[in-house]
Amino acid sequence: MSFRSLPPIAIYFVLLMSAYSPLAWCMRDKVQSVHQHGDLRALYINTLKKSVTGILLETQSYQPAASAKESQLRVVPFQREKRINGEDWPVQGLSMVGLKRLDNLETLFNHIEALKIPGDLIECGVWRGGASLFMRGLLKAHGVTDRTVHLVDSFDGLPKNSTGADDDGWSEMEVLKVPLEAVQGAFERYELLDRQVHFHKGYFRDSLPAFRQFFTGRIALLRMDGDMYESTTDILYNLVDLLSPGACIVVDDWEIPVCQRAMKDFFATHSLEPTIHHIDTTAVYFCLEDPVKLNMGWYDSFNAKRVT
Numbered sequence: 001m002s003f004r005s006l007p008p009i010a011i012y013f014v015l016l017m018s019a020y021s022p023l024a025w026c027m028r029d030k031v032q033s034v035h036q037h038g039d040l041r042a043l044y045i046n047t048l049k050k051s052v053t054g055i056l057l058e059t060q061s062y063q064p065a066a067s068a069k070e071s072q073l074r075v076v077p078f079q080r081e082k083r084i085n086g087e088d089w090p091v092q093g094l095s096m097v098g099l100k101r102l103d104n105l106e107t108l109f110n111h112i113e114a115l116k117i118p119g120d121l122i123e124c125g126v127w128r129g130g131a132s133l134f135m136r137g138l139l140k141a142h143g144v145t146d147r148t149v150h151l152v153d154s155f156d157g158l159p160k161n162s163t164g165a166d167d168d169g170w171s172e173m174e175v176l177k178v179p180l181e182a183v184q185g186a187f188e189r190y191e192l193l194d195r196q197v198h199f200h201k202g203y204f205r206d207s208l209p210a211f212r213q214f215f216t217g218r219i220a221l222l223r224m225d226g227d228m229y230e231s232t233t234d235i236l237y238n239l240v241d242l243l244s245p246g247a248c249i250v251v252d253d254w255e256i257p258v259c260q261r262a263m264k265d266f267f268a269t270h271s272l273e274p275t276i277h278h279i280d281t282t283a284v285y286f287c288l289e290d291p292v293k294l295n296m297g298w299y300d301s302f303n304a305k306r307v308t
């Protein structure tokens, strides 16, 4: 007898039984739980963004100094637009990069995951650690266990100008000096301090060559946030040849003239013409399909002129 030839009441009974069968219930629970997990993951990630930027508690801002030399920063009330665009520095909050740059970081993370671009995530210039902490949160939220987040910083502010390309103003800014223990403490409070987070302390010109000595992996995502010509240059000449094909680089300080000049000098020296994508009013990113062979001759002469 075919299903169609059953009387309507029997069909209703069969459908009812199958809807309430243990298998149907089990499937429904699974679909619901996947759905809920997706919702909870998005909620966690969004809450993390708002928390590290200080948007959650609408914390006050330091008005970034007009000149790098200015060491007295003015405290002003919370301004949502500025915080979204990363145009102020939160008095309380773990990152100054703003919401749009964290949204972009999530997009790039999803991109390297979707394309299975191998390698770790690294931030050079971490301040209170918020953007790096967010990257560790992304790994956690997506159950990614084969990538590590590296934080590279002096944990003592910016260096004095050692090459003649910058001025000394940045090194005088006390608010940019955040000790390693304070950053680790923040990771601990967020329950994100574990073996998938590595800290590398020292000025880039010392810590990055040391990093290269022990690091045997690749880099899938690089965040550059060192403000100065020399910091930007030190990052590029120590890390770009460690990138996986297709890896992406975020340049937080593109709108700082010396930083942009350092980037363009590097592009010119290596005949690179990457497509630059603007994230907000300050930051950009680009991805590199092909490996780059570093012109170490250029970097050697740059280093030779350095005063310590």
Ligand SMILES: C[S@@+](CC[C@H](N)C(=O)[O-])C[C@H]1O[C@@H](n2cnc3c(N)ncnc32)[C@H](O)[C@@H]1O
Pocket: 094, 095, 096, 097, 124, 125, 126, 127, 128, 129, 130, 131, 132, 152, 153, 154, 155, 156, 157, 158, 159, 176, 177, 178, 202, 203, 204, 205, 225, 226, 227, 228, 230, 231, 234
């Ligand atoms: C603008 S803050 C970084 C902001 C951070 N990414 C965030 O999420 O808020 C710049 C950081 O870069 C670090 N830095 C800049 N140049 C450096 C260098 N040459 N060596 C080590 N650290 C450096 C400073 O210590 C400071 O923590």
